[in-house]
Amino acid sequence: MPVDILVGTQWGDEGKGKLIDVLTRDVDAVVRFQGGNNAGHTVEIGDRHYVLHLVPSGIFRPGVKCVIGNGVVVDPVALDAEIRELEAKEIDTGAIELSNRAQLIFAYHKAADALNEQGAKVKIGTTGRGIGPAYSDKMRRTGIRAIDLTSPERLSAQFRTEAAKYNRLFAEAGAPQLDIEAELAKMLEAATRLAPLVTDTVYSVNAAIKAGKNVLFEGAQGALLDIDHGTYPFVTSSNTTSGGACTGGGVPPQCIRDVWGVIKAYTTRVGAGPFPTELFDATGEKLRQVGREFGATTGRPRRCGWFDAVASRYACMVNGVNKLAVTKLDVLDDLEQIAICVGYRINGKVTDQFPAALADLEAAQPVLEYHPGWKCDISGARSWSDLPENARKYLARMAELVDSEIAIISVGPRRDQTFAR
Ligand code: GDP
Ligand code: IMO
Ligand code: MG
Numbered sequence: 001m002p003v004d005i006l007v008g009t010q011w012g013d014e015g016k017g018k019l020i021d022v023l024t025r026d027v028d029a030v031v032r033f034q035g036g037n038n039a040g041h042t043v044e045i046g047d048r049h050y051v052l053h054l055v056p057s058g059i060f061r062p063g064v065k066c067v068i069g070n071g072v073v074v075d076p077v078a079l080d081a082e083i084r085e086l087e088a089k090e091i092d093t094g095a096i097e098l099s100n101r102a103q104l105i106f107a108y109h110k111a112a113d114a115l116n117e118q119g120a121k122v123k124i125g126t127t128g129r130g131i132g133p134a135y136s137d138k139m140r141r142t143g144i145r146a147i148d149l150t151s152p153e154r155l156s157a158q159f160r161t162e163a164a165k166y167n168r169l170f171a172e173a174g175a176p177q178l179d180i181e182a183e184l185a186k187m188l189e190a191a192t193r194l195a196p197l198v199t200d201t202v203y204s205v206n207a208a209i210k211a212g213k214n215v216l217f218e219g220a221q222g223a224l225l226d227i228d229h230g231t232y233p234f235v236t237s238s239n240t241t242s243g244g245a246c247t248g249g250g251v252p253p254q255c256i257r258d259v260w261g262v263i264k265a266y267t268t269r270v271g272a273g274p275f276p277t278e279l280f281d282a283t284g285e286k287l288r289q290v291g292r293e294f295g296a297t298t299g300r301p302r303r304c305g306w307f308d309a310v311a312s313r314y315a316c317m318v319n320g321v322n323k324l325a326v327t328k329l330d331v332l333d334d335l336e337q338i339a340i341c342v343g344y345r346i347n348g349k350v351t352d353q354f355p356a357a358l359a360d361l362e363a364a365q366p367v368l369e370y371h372p373g374w375k376c377d378i379s380g381a382r383s384w385s386d387l388p389e390n391a392r393k394y395l396a397r398m399a400e401l402v403d404s405e406i407a408i409i410s411v412g413p414r415r416d417q418t419f420a421r
Helices: 016-026 076-088 107-119 131-140 146-150 152-172 180-197 201-210 243-249 282-290 309-319 358-363 389-402
Strands: 003-008 029-032 041-045 048-052 065-068 096-099 215-218 256-264 267-269 303-305 323-327 337-346 349-351 365-372 406-410 418-420
Touching (some): 003 016, 016 041, 016 256, 016 323, 016 406, 016 418, 029 201, 065 201, 076 180, 096 146, 096 180, 096 201, 107 131, 107 152, 107 180, 146 180, 152 180, 201 243, 256 389, 282 303, 309 337, 309 389, 323 389, 337 389, 365 389, 389 406
Parallel strands (some): 003 215, 003 256, 029 065, 065 096, 256 323, 323 406
Antiparallel strands (some): 041 048, 267 303, 337 365, 406 418
């Protein structure tokens, strides 16, 4: 009955989509448990390139059940479009289930997201997908759930009430009014197509676990964007860490076997917020160009920097990571020297703990340790012994610093550019 969780251990975009696709070779069901279409998970198979936002990254393996769990916030219009786009590429989408308990994102959430950012003194740099406002409505207990997609009358009534409330807020803020009936019509069209997918996934996932199936939970974002554990307030609005899989999937903690932590061989971040190892020089630009570090959802250039062992050790501790998948090692191929951040100097004092205070994170100067590069192309490596010694030493040091074990190494975006330790 192995149930595993895969999460990002940095600020997102670690390569979770690729790893889910690789691991799904041996899996019966993949379950998204938090976030929404703020996620952009890339899967490359041969010369085909896909970016998934709401559909689980197991979709490319025929027969794998793909579950959008209760903890996800779902924009029905976006989900419908994503499914149709996959179908146009001849991907079988027949195995998608949408939790009846999942909260929905509507046009008014996206408008509120934009308005919050415009009006804020401190801009988070959100993806603009309405994530924060939708989770706020969930907590405020005014959200609308996927179960209502199956009842157009109930859905329309609730939508009109909530949209009118938002329009009053928009009027107060001098923002444009939402055309409620036009948005409703668009949404009802999507609802008609999505209604057959609405399932009590808490029962279906628990039944799969009980039947001894292999279930893999697919995290979105990363630990440092977690609403509790991340660099608050520069975070997303959900629990991106492994505990979120239990609440966001409706499964008990004792069914979990492994927690996979996906860890990029360097660090990136999109949007605003502290990033102690960020590089503003030619090396940062090189990482961005070689690593193609441009957002899979918004296309924004990602900020790049050295591997931050302080942040990732914290992430591995909170998640209980017992298997590391290191990605994008190949991006470092060309570097003479590679640094790892092993501590933060904050107002003259050195610590190896990840601070909670924003001011401390902003003041943190990285304490760097330098490693010699390997200066050769490793994208063709298919085993540990294929790697140059300096690359093996670098990986071993990463694992030691985050106190976990490397299980998989990824040396390129494609499925076959992956091997076990
Ligand atoms: P996710 O959000 O964690 O799924 O990651 P993204 O898809 O947003 O970003 C990861 C990017 O790196 C994608 O473009 C992947 O195709 C690519 N990628 C994944 N693993 C590797 C790797 O080992 N090497 C290289 N060069 N690219 C990779
Ligand atoms: P995947 O799953 C990287 C970031 C945004 C912003 C902050 C809040 O592809 O790794 P939100 O729209 O969630 O309210 O934005 O979180 N962010 C991501 N950064 N990868 C992601 O997802 C992200 N999802 C949200 O850039 O800083
Ligand atoms: Mg991404």
